[in-house]
Amino acid sequence: MGIMRVLARHLRVFYRTWQHNVMFNVVEPLLYLSALGFGLGAFVQKIDGMSYLQFIAPGMIAMTSMYAATFECSYGSFVRLHFQKTFHAMLAAPITTNDVVFGELLYGTLKSVLFGTVILVVVTILGQVHSLQALAIPLLLVLNGVVFAVMAITYTALIDNIEFLNYYITLIILPFFLFGGLYFPVNALPAWVQLFNWLNPLYHSVEICRALALGHASAFLWWHVIALAAIGAIILPFPLRLMRRRLIT
Secondary structure (H helix, E strand, C coil), X not given: CHHHHHHHHHHHHHXXXXXXXXXXXXXXXXXXXXXXXXXXXXXXXXXXXXXXXXXXXXXXXXXXXXXXXXXXXXXXXXXXXXXXXXXXXXXXXXXXXXXXHHHHHHHHHHHHHXXXXXXXXXXXXXXXXXXXXXXXXXXHHHHHHHHHHHHHHHHHHHCCCHHHHHHHHHHHHHHHHHHCCCCCCHHHCCHHHHHHHHHCHHHHHHHHHHHHHHCCCCCCHHHHHHHHHHHHHHHCHHHHHHHHHHHHC
């Protein structure tokens, strides 16, 4: 199957470079967690009965998952498309453009789940997971990874200069990161921002991860799951169409 061949190629590369992947995708979130949780947290009062470290720790899981999928399917995909011409070489084999795109998405999602789960284990070791409901978090990370992988590769298919990826990170991913409920409750924001946050996939992921880590799962969480799935389903056709146009014409 073409998709699995694309994934197998990426996994062989990952096997050779996993140390560099771990450095960026794991160490950076741990620095955030340490500096904000232990540093800033010493000066922040409890939020909804939780210490600041306990409040932000589940969000670090969602954040790591987001960045893993985002950077793999933006910078990684751009390099394979424009500099290495990997996608073009793949099409010389009996592989379709859809196979290439789905292989990219599957790889980005796999990395998203892998590194998000690593942070989940670390957060658990730090004593910030209080329920076996957290075992369901990796399942959520699959959905989270798909959404951010699709978003990233859609944008990547639109641009011709790698510098343009800075706009994506700064104007799209950074607002998700800042206003997605990682560092403060979203109910502190203006009503219109809270409403807009329903279009923020990271917000939904943070809410689900926090609820599962603390054992506060409820039927309302399904609305966050549905919102994530809807975002992914709506935007999925775009990278397929755009990448086909990029590779065939």
